[in-house]
Amino acid sequence: MQVGIIDWGGGNLGSVVRALRAVGADVVLAATPDALSGCERLVFPGVGAFGDVLGGLRTRGFDRVLLDAVQEARPVLCICVGLQALFEGSDENPDVPGLALLRGRVRRLVAPKVPQIGWNRVERAGGGAGGVIADGHYYFVNSYVAVPADPSVVAGWTDHHGRFASAVAFGSVVTTQFHPEKSGEAGLALLRRWLGR
Amino acid sequence: MLTKRIVPCLDIRDGRTVKGRHFVDLVDAGDPVELAARYDAAGADELVFLDITATIEDRGPLEHVLQRVAERVFIPLTVGGGLRTVDDVERMLRAGADKVSLNTAAVQDPELLTRVAKRFGSQCVVLAVDARRTDPGRWEVVIHGGRTPTGRDALDWIREGVARGAGEILLTSMDRDGTGAGFDLELCATAADAVPVPIIASGGAGTLESIAEVLSAGRADAALAASIFHFERFGVRDVKSFLRARGIEVRP
Numbered sequence: 001m002q003v004g005i006i007d008w009g010g011g012n013l014g015s016v017v018r019a020l021r022a023v024g025a026d027v028v029l030a031a032t033p034d035a036l037s038g039c040e041r042l043v044f045p046g047v048g049a050f051g052d053v054l055g056g057l058r059t060r061g062f063d064r065v066l067l068d069a070v071q072e073a074r075p076v077l078c079i080c081v082g083l084q085a086l087f088e089g090s091d092e093n094p095d096v097p098g099l100a101l102l103r104g105r106v107r108r109l110v111a112p113k114v115p116q117i118g119w120n121r122v123e124r125a126g127g128g129a130g131g132v133i134a135d136g137h138y139y140f141v142n143s144y145v146a147v148p149a150d151p152s153v154v155a156g157w158t159d160h161h162g163r164f165a166s167a168v169a170f171g172s173v174v175t176t177q178f179h180p181e182k183s184g185e186a187g188l189a190l191l192r193r194w195l196g197r
Numbered sequence: 198m199l200t201k202r203i204v205p206c207l208d209i210r211d212g213r214t215v216k217g218r219h220f221v222d223l224v225d226a227g228d229p230v231e232l233a234a235r236y237d238a239a240g241a242d243e244l245v246f247l248d249i250t251a252t253i254e255d256r257g258p259l260e261h262v263l264q265r266v267a268e269r270v271f272i273p274l275t276v277g278g279g280l281r282t283v284d285d286v287e288r289m290l291r292a293g294a295d296k297v298s299l300n301t302a303a304v305q306d307p308e309l310l311t312r313v314a315k316r317f318g319s320q321c322v323v324l325a326v327d328a329r330r331t332d333p334g335r336w337e338v339v340i341h342g343g344r345t346p347t348g349r350d351a352l353d354w355i356r357e358g359v360a361r362g363a364g365e366i367l368l369t370s371m372d373r374d375g376t377g378a379g380f381d382l383e384l385c386a387t388a389a390d391a392v393p394v395p396i397i398a399s400g401g402a403g404t405l406e407s408i409a410e411v412l413s414a415g416r417a418d419a420a421l422a423a424s425i426f427h428f429e430r431f432g433v434r435d436v437k438s439f440l441r442a443r444g445i446e447v448r449p
Contacts, residue, residue, distance in 0.1 A: 014293060022271065115320060137448040139273060
């Protein structure tokens, strides 16, 4: 089964590629939507500023790919700013519209130390994205968090001077604010569950 | 709540792990890839690779080590030691590092922090500061592995570094480094209060108690240690069970 990684033109994708390969995925790094055509599953890793991620996504035409994937119920895993991009907008770059696949906005964390850097605990919520999200400690690096208007999409909660949605899921889409590719065995196990292995 | 991090540091020379105190009497300690995998299995939260290769022009062996580690170990990896340019940083990130630690080069060219943070993001910029106490409540920055005093106030430099884009501070007390006499708690707590980014405390880890202290009274977010793990005085697991018993939250 081929897993296509959306290379929107920024960020270091090496660790996502390596982690997916380590759990047995056949990985395609795609710099164009065409390169994803044979992929059954998509991964959208976002590292960087909200505006840069959305800009890169739109320039390369990946926004359309994600909207289509949702329509076609193609499985998608979004990581970090990949999660945030699905909402309507972000305080980080208020002028840049999000993909608006989910209602709600991305807000700056209110905490003594921002960004949040380190391992934090995720508590699965609801069905935990069909069992993909499990309780445990995962690695976070983020200054912003999504605030979903509809709490029923939350698949995991985490506390950092207040509770925030650390995993969100709807339809065929699973998203994590943390980095499964850097979360040791817990992260690899999550990737295996997402791949159905 | 964020857990406190335990960060083993591996000293690398010519692609091999070396053990030593104050960079003298170095003993070959084997393949860094095996050691990194062992620390990971024992519950290390991150790993730091400090390159002490004499000829910094040749980073081939270090890159090779990083590539092999990154294929096996899926926790954050930081690399430091002699990195001077944006290109150096890019090579390390491409090889598999998640963060780079900048020390002497940043003091000599503070703009470097800004350039690296702009290009790759603050999340991958660790400013390493070696500080030596000069007067009560005052520390100065020393560079070149602790050999050259700069006269620069350490707290002042840490604030500037964060303003320029450093996402974390790796703070080493040169007075305590290699002594096992415990961390400089005052230095650490002062720095933790001065900037809104995590402090990784280093220099002086000798006992389990000293690690618990720096993560509580010292207000550090993470504790880095080399000798106690290299010489197997304690394992990462021992440190974590001790901290847990003290009510300090760590990742299981």
